[in-house]
Amino acid sequence: MVTRNSLLLSRRAGVLTALGIGLGVLIHVTYTLLGVGLLIQQSLWLFNAIKWLGAAYLIYLGVKMLRSKSVGDLHDKRMAPMSDLAALRIGFLTNAMNPKTTVFIVSLFMQVVRPGTPVSVQVGYGLFIAMAHMAWFSLLALCFSAGTMRDRLLSVRHWIDRAFGGLLIIFGVLLGAASGSQ
Numbered sequence: 001m002v003t004r005n006s007l008l009l010s011r012r013a014g015v016l017t018a019l020g021i022g023l024g025v026l027i028h029v030t031y032t033l034l035g036v037g038l039l040i041q042q043s044l045w046l047f048n049a050i051k052w053l054g055a056a057y058l059i060y061l062g063v064k065m066l067r068s069k070s071v072g073d074l075h076d077k078r079m080a081p082m083s084d085l086a087a088l089r090i091g092f093l094t095n096a097m098n099p100k101t102t103v104f105i106v107s108l109f110m111q112v113v114r115p116g117t118p119v120s121v122q123v124g125y126g127l128f129i130a131m132a133h134m135a136w137f138s139l140l141a142l143c144f145s146a147g148t149m150r151d152r153l154l155s156v157r158h159w160i161d162r163a164f165g166g167l168l169i170i171f172g173v174l175l176g177a178a179s180g181s182q
Contacts (some may be wrong), residue, residue, distance in 0.1 A: 004160070006140065006150075009087070014144060015138050019134055024086070024098070032126075055172040055175040056177035058175065062165045062166065064165070065089075065162070066166065067165075100175075
């Protein structure tokens, strides 16, 4: 989503999407710190419900991308403007509903956090993870919104939308199929 928004909208939209992704990580960090991560790990139906929600959201985004219209010349290749809040929201929802982030955060915390680990250290770990996500995805936003690269990629925008849309649908279906086998 960061790549797509940076490329097709603007550098600002890409960076705000990246910030939303980092904020989405904080949702996973918060429930992990509160012990819900252990509950999800122990409750197969809850874990699968989260996976199904994430799968449905990925499929929804993919279908939306597949249905995007093809446009003629390079000057028309940008999408309709997206508000700052919408860019932040799409990044947030993309990561907050990502069950793989759930698994990553819970697994990471299970490895580095012990019962005696001070809450301030645990919060520090969580903030570091969120900030690392924000920094990495902001860097991607800056790269994909740079002039020459952006112009070259925009010349094949229609196919980029189709490819990313198809990949999101495939990921969503695979995630949904994996839910039944866990």
